[in-house]
Amino acid sequence: MSLADAVLVCLWVGLTAYALLAGADFGAGAWDLVAGGAARGARQRDLIEHSIGPVWEANHVWLVFVLVVLWTGFPPAFAAIASTLYIPLTGVALGVIARGAAFAFRKNVEDLAQRRLYGAAFASSSVLTPFFLGTVAGAIASGRVPPGIAQGDVLGSWLNPTSLLAGVLAVGICGYLAAVYLCADATRAAQHDLADAFRRRALGAGLVIGAVALAGIAVLHADAPRLFAGLTGRALPVVVLSTVAGIASLGLLLGRRYRLSRITAALAVTAVLWAWALAQFPLLLVPTLSIDDAAAGRPTLQVMIIIMVVGAVLLVPSLGWLFWLFQQHPTGKASRTGH
Amino acid sequence: MTSLGFAQAAGPGDFVAARSQMAFSLGWHIIIACFGVGFPALVLFAEWRGIRTGEVAYRLLARRWARAMGVLFAVGAVSGTILSFEMGILWPGLMQRYGAVYGFPFALEGFAFFIEAIFLGIYLYGWDRLPPRVHLASGLPIVVAGVASAFFVVAANAWMNTPRGFRLVGGRVVDPDPWAAMFTPATGPETTHMILAAMMVTGFAAAAVYAVAMLRGRRDRYHQLGLLLPLTVAAVITPVQIVVGDWAARLVAADQPAKLAAMEGLYRTGAGVPIAIGGYYSGNTLHGALEIPYGLSLLVHLDPHGVVQGLDVVPVTLRPPVTLVHLAFDLMVGIGFALLALGGWLAWSWWRRRKMPATVWFLRAVAIAGVAATVAMEAGWVTTEVGRQPWIVYQLMTVREAINPAPGLRYGLYAVLVVYTLLTVATIAVLRRLARHPVPVAPQESDVEEYSVI
Numbered sequence: 153m154s155l156a157d158a159v160l161v162c163l164w165v166g167l168t169a170y171a172l173l174a175g176a177d178f179g180a181g182a183w184d185l186v187a188g189g190a191a192r193g194a195r196q197r198d199l200i201e202h203s204i205g206p207v208w209e210a211n212h213v214w215l216v217f218v219l220v221v222l223w224t225g226f227p228p229a230f231a232a233i234a235s236t237l238y239i240p241l242t243g244v245a246l247g248v249i250a251r252g253a254a255f256a257f258r259k260n261v262e263d264l265a266q267r268r269l270y271g272a273a274f275a276s277s278s279v280l281t282p283f284f285l286g287t288v289a290g291a292i293a294s295g296r297v298p299p300g301i302a303q304g305d306v307l308g309s310w311l312n313p314t315s316l317l318a319g320v321l322a323v324g325i326c327g328y329l330a331a332v333y334l335c336a337d338a339t340r341a342a343q344h345d346l347a348d349a350f351r352r353r354a355l356g357a358g359l360v361i362g363a364v365a366l367a368g369i370a371v372l373h374a375d376a377p378r379l380f381a382g383l384t385g386r387a388l389p390v391v392v393l394s395t396v397a398g399i400a401s402l403g404l405l406l407g408r409r410y411r412l413s414r415i416t417a418a419l420a421v422t423a424v425l426w427a428w429a430l431a432q433f434p435l436l437l438v439p440t441l442s443i444d445d446a447a448a449g450r451p452t453l454q455v456m457i458i459i460m461v462v463g464a465v466l467l468v469p470s471l472g473w474l475f476w477l478f479q480q481h482p483t484g485k486a487s488r489t490g491h
Numbered sequence: 492m493t494s495l496g497f498a499q500a501a502g503p504g505d506f507v508a509a510r511s512q513m514a515f516s517l518g519w520h521i522i523i524a525c526f527g528v529g530f531p532a533l534v535l536f537a538e539w540r541g542i543r544t545g546e547v548a549y550r551l552l553a554r555r556w557a558r559a560m561g562v563l564f565a566v567g568a569v570s571g572t573i574l575s576f577e578m579g580i581l582w583p584g585l586m587q588r589y590g591a592v593y594g595f596p597f598a599l600e601g602f603a604f605f606i607e608a609i610f611l612g613i614y615l616y617g618w619d620r621l622p623p624r625v626h627l628a629s630g631l632p633i634v635v636a637g638v639a640s641a642f643f644v645v646a647a648n649a650w651m652n653t654p655r656g657f658r659l660v661g662g663r664v665v666d667p668d669p670w671a672a673m674f675t676p677a678t679g680p681e682t683t684h685m686i687l688a689a690m691m692v693t694g695f696a697a698a699a700v701y702a703v704a705m706l707r708g709r710r711d712r713y714h715q716l717g718l719l720l721p722l723t724v725a726a727v728i729t730p731v732q733i734v735v736g737d738w739a740a741r742l743v744a745a746d747q748p749a750k751l752a753a754m755e756g757l758y759r760t761g762a763g764v765p766i767a768i769g770g771y772y773s774g775n776t777l778h779g780a781l782e783i784p785y786g787l788s789l790l791v792h793l794d795p796h797g798v799v800q801g802l803d804v805v806p807v808t809l810r811p812p813v814t815l816v817h818l819a820f821d822l823m824v825g826i827g828f829a830l831l832a833l834g835g836w837l838a839w840s841w842w843r844r845r846k847m848p849a850t851v852w853f854l855r856a857v858a859i860a861g862v863a864a865t866v867a868m869e870a871g872w873v874t875t876e877v878g879r880q881p882w883i884v885y886q887l888m889t890v891r892e893a894i895n896p897a898p899g900l901r902y903g904l905y906a907v908l909v910v911y912t913l914l915t916v917a918t919i920a921v922l923r924r925l926a927r928h929p930v931p932v933a934p935q936e937s938d939v940e941e942y943s944v945i
């Protein structure tokens with residue numbers, strides 16, 4: 153494995169973490185949208201707020217991490233992607249703003265109209281942001297981002313069958329992950345009726361993802377033949393792993409084994425991302441820009457590796473503490489103070 | 492498509508739009524980011540005093556500040572994220588060529604953000620779950636990471652002013668040296684100046700909130716502490732900031748003479764140059780300025796006959812817009828000295844009477860100081876950034892070479908303006924709500940415990 157490959161692996165680990173952690177935060181926001189009227193949905197919204205409150209900012213930083221590693225480690229790829237896909241990326245950035253700000257504001261206002269307004273902004277941006285991110289992924293994966301600055305079609309690059317498929321899948325996956333995680337959180341907080349509600353949603357979302365993914369086979373075959381060939385060729389075992397893990401997760405959900413369902417769901421999503429990477433290896437921008445051609449000079453890659461190792465030593469225990477602390481009391485019941 | 496305006500490649504409108512979008516979103520983020528750098532230390536100090544003395548006023552202050560800090564951090568994090576996108580959306584030419592050189596401090600900044608966000612979650616949500624000392628300790632990484640992130644990102648900006656750490660061969664970067672790129676001549680003064688500015692903005696702004704409340708008649712101990720603690724910090728930093736500003740100016744004179752000439756509105760290179768205050772620049776002269784003879788030569792060279800370079804040696808197309816840079820610089824320096832005077836007033840009164848000045852004029856001045864410090868900070872950035880024009884990387888790449896040529900860029904600006912207008916209104920409304928939440932006249936133990944930080 154070359155130095156550039158190693159940096160890219162770190163980037164992909166970051167992307168995976170973002171999908172699994174922030175993806176679930178977005179999904180939770182989306183469920184907030186359909187939680188029902190102010191009174192009926194209050195408990196669901198509380199659970200969502202308590203589950204994502206302490207962690208969403210840390211989860212969000214994975215996106216920043218992916219960006220800075222991409223632009224430092226693979227500057228031409230970053231420039232090509234950002235310049236061609238500037239429209240969906242602006243959408244992502246504005247969605248991130250609306251989601252985070254509205255979530256933080258909602259907790260701090262009391263009157264119902266304002267809470268509703270922020271709630272609506274929070275929930276709708278939680279759907280739009282992953283959708284735009286999905287279209288970006290679809291654009292890159294289907295080879296619609298040529299190297300160079302703004303060489304691609306600013307609209308067609310992300311408004312195409314593969315991008316739309318990826319956008320819809322991204323929203324669905326976020327929703328599924330969130331619902332599965334929330335089942336476990338609700339159970340730990342002994343709110344079994346809520347767990348049941350999220351279980352129904354998770355099952356629904358899981359079935360939808362399955363159907364979309366099946367239809368996606370035809371879409372990719374027609375629209376992104378190279379990607380299709382990669383996924384059904386070299387990456388096939390990983391694709392199969394993802395499918396099996398996804399089905400297992402649904403089965404475990406049916407049996408109310410929420411913790412295991414959580415792990416298998418995460419595995420399924422991880423496998424999708426790594427299957428994509430494997431399918432287009434060693435290309436960064438299909439069909440012409442290879443990882444090595446896009447990589448920064450050796451000294452830069454070396455310091456990147458060093459700081460990622462040092463950074464991991466600092467981050468892993470810190471993140472561990474954060475998640476451990478709030479898995480103990482997911483609803484904040486341990487605190488003496490309420491709202 | 493034509494009707495959308497997407498069919499044509501980027502035109503002059505898009506060029507202006509991209510610069511405006513960058514300036515606007517940065518200028519917005521930086522205000523909030525100041526609190527990310529300066530506020531954690533204040534909150535921790537109040538919490539620590541509260542634990543040490545058990546005094547209710549400190550403990551309530553700590554909680555109420557922490558709640559505001561939570562809101563500000565969320566807004567800071569999301570308004571910072573768009574900046575990362577904009578580096579590529581707006582300036583792909585810059586990133587493509589130089590990302591490998593000066594991306595490194597940004598990458599380090601990414602780790603600092605992780606530490607900040609993780610411990611902020613622990614600190615805020617752990618307030619009533621962790622033992623007091625552990626809780627206090629969990630806030631320390633936020634302080635360190637906040638200052639570190641300011642250092643890293645301003646180091647990246649310093650690189651744009653004094654680029655180092657690579658060689659150019661046929662327009663391609665070879666031998667990138669990320670460490671050398673992080674520690675350029677401008678890094679020292681710029682990062683120090685910014686970190687101090689962030690603490691000044693936080694200190695004066697926090698004090699201003701209590702000054703306003705005191706003007707409305709709330710003169711109890713809680714409000715006095717809320718005013719004095721941040722004000723003292725900011726007032727102590729102000730003289731240091733002026734010395735650092737002088738250091739920065741000397742380095743600008745050495746490394747970016749065109750920027751210094753614009754800051755001073757100086758056209759003709761010469762010896763024994765005066766300092767010019769105010770005025771406007773047109774036709775290669777500065778009109779209506781107040782002059783201090785030999786001042787500039789003295790400041791730059793410590794010699795009244797030192798030679799200072801003017802804009803006459805800079806080709807016309809490579810000159811920055813002078814009036815804006817000159818006035819922005821004067822505004823910053825003027826506010827700096829005004830804030831110094833305010834701090835002096837407080838110190839004098841404290842020395843004579845062990846009290847802050849009793850007149851309402853003092854409270855009024857403190858109330859204004861919050862806004863003034865923010866204006867000085869923004870003016871400083873306008874000096875730095877506009878004074879670098881037309882370069883994005885000083886003397887190596889112009890802004891025009893860096894811009895994204897994709898069509899339709901200006902619609903991004905419109906969208907950003909709409910979203911930020913809403914964000915500004917909402918942020919102010921929520922912060923005002925937090926500030927107005929009534930403070931009991933004589934806070935009790937129970938008032939502290941019932942105030943939730945999250």
Ligand code: HDD
Pocket residue numbers: 645652677680681682684685687688689691692732733735736737739740741743823824825826827828830864865867868869870871872873874875876878
């Ligand atoms: C509270 C804010 C504040 C105050 C009171 C001052 N400054 Fe400042 N100044 C800044 C906040 C700031 C800043 C916003 O933080 C800048 C922008 C970039 C930077 O590094 O700091 C800045 C930039 C900046 C620069 C340009 C650096 C460059 O382009 O590389 C100079 C020469 C000075 N300052 C000098 C001064 C002097 C002589 C002051 C004396 C009163 C002063 N500043 C007060």
Ligand code: HEM
Pocket residue numbers: 510511513514517518519521582644645647648869872873876877879880882883890
């Ligand atoms: C520390 C991090 C910063 C970085 C890396 C940075 C980077 C940039 C870049 C890439 C541009 C566009 C190219 C150019 O016009 O030169 C720009 C422009 C600009 N920035 Fe900054 N900036 C930083 C901080 C700030 C802050 C805090 C402000 C506050 C107001 C600011 C104000 C501006 C302005 C006014 C412009 C437009 C200049 C013009 O086009 O005339 N910058 N900056």
Ligand code: HEM
Pocket residue numbers: 209212213216517520521523524525526527528563564565566567568569570571572573574575578604605607608637640641644645685
């Ligand atoms: C002088 C300029 C800047 C300073 C001092 C600064 C400082 C900070 C700080 C302290 C935060 C943490 C959140 C908060 O405290 O509210 C933050 C957030 C952020 N800033 Fe800035 N920033 C500056 C300019 C920039 C620029 C130019 C960029 C990108 C190019 C940037 C990118 C970010 C990002 C991505 C975040 C979000 C990180 C998170 O999720 O926690 N900042 N900034």
